[in-house]
Amino acid sequence: MSVHSESDGSVPSVSPAELHELVAGGESLTVLDVRDRDEFEAWHVDGPAVTARQVPHVKFIQAEVTGDAADLVGDVPEPIVVVCGEGEASAHAAGLLTDAGLDARNLAGGMDAWADLLVGREISDVPGTVIQYDRPSSGCLSYLVVSGDEAAVVDPLRAFADRYIADATERGADITYAIDTHVHADHVSGIRAVAEASDAEPVLPELARERGLAFDARPLADRETLDLGGERLRAVHTPGHTSEMTAVEYDGLLFTGDGLFLESVARPDLEDGDEGAPDAARRLYRSLQETVLPFPDSVRVAPAHYSEAADRAEDGTYTASIGELAARLDALDMREDEFVEYVLADMPPRPNNYERIIETNLGRESLDDAEAFEIELGPNNCAATR
Structure with missing residues (x-):
């Protein structure tokens, strides 16, 4: 999977097209959704080899203080692709996970961009x-x-x-x-x-x-x-x-x-x-x-x-x-x-x-x-x- 960086160079990201190829190709990965539970349950990224997990963004805001962002995801398959509505909250969460040593990337543009693919x-x-x-x-x-x-x-x-x-x-x-x-x-x-x-x-x-x-x-x-x-x-x-x-x-x-x-x-x-x-x-x-x-x-x-x-x-x-x-x-x-x-x-x-x-x-x-x-x-x- 090719990886891009956000404009500040700090958070790796993937495009919707790249995520689609991973999902369609059956690659094992985790899609971590930081939207609210009702949004996740109504509609989220899934696939035969995808581990879909929901953790609200507010928990990552708290984890930024406590320094335990990695504990929020547990033992899930990497890479981890973090998603939200427009790609901003997920960029923050992906950055914390990357800093914690996990292979995490942000879905550029979020679910809006996913829907536009x-x-x-x-x-x-x-x-x-x-x-x-x-x-x-x-x-x-x-x-x-x-x-x-x-x-x-x-x-x-x-x-x-x-x-x-x-x-x-x-x-x-x-x-x-x-x-x-x-x-x-x-x-x-x-x-x-x-x-x-x-x-x-x-x-x-x-x-x-x-x-x-x-x-x-x-x-x-x-x-x-x-x-x-x-x-x-x-x-x-x-x-x-x-x-x-x-x-x-x-x-x-x-x-x-x-x-x-x-x-x-x-x-x-x-x-x-x-x-x-x-x-x-x-x-x-x-x-x-x-x-x-x-x-x-x-x-x-x-x-x-x-x-x-x-x-x-x-x-x-x-x-x-x-x-x-x-x-x-x-x-x-x-x-x-x-x-x-x-x-x-x-x-x-x-x-x-x-x-x-x-x-x-x-x-x-x-x-x-x-x-x-x-x-x-x-x-x-x-x-x-x-």
């Missing part, structure tokens, strides 16, 4: 160029598809609208379509922001109108195709997570949105709540069994989210073939009643501010950029199981 990786063996964008702070995935001089974004995040446009331009393409697979509940959609900053046409499944869509967007019907630089995008209606949920097929890839993930299936309660969840779970079961699984085993699923339990493919992306998922996920081999019981049994908390996010994505509430960034912080929690 978007990592792009190309998906191999597809026509044209397909980039999968990974937002490690939330597990959100979005996509740029480039074919000839045209491009489309799928499930873009508003906070990164300029990034998609710049990456398309760098590849000699203009964005023709900005597509959402459904009305998202975990992040603020970027389809309008991309359209406003380019010539892209915003696209949503046609049933989004029945949910009260309040802005102009091209309705995408089941099995409808969109021409893209000599290739085609094809809509495949897969209700269950939401009534309008629609996967998008692109020559060997299936952008499944929140219908099917690499490690789980969708939760069914974000549109009609607990009361409507059983019926939605049955619709999800039929979508998976009758629409998704009949695709050839070689078709690769490219979901809209991942968790720390997901494994990356050989090309470094969060993708897997239909055949792999059919063999891996028990939920795909269940009877309908068993499936419904399974997806309803252990759902995590609903995404932070999900009702406001839905209203915003339907165009019925307006948020400025700072508000939009703030309300979507935290884990996506769109899968059925923890």
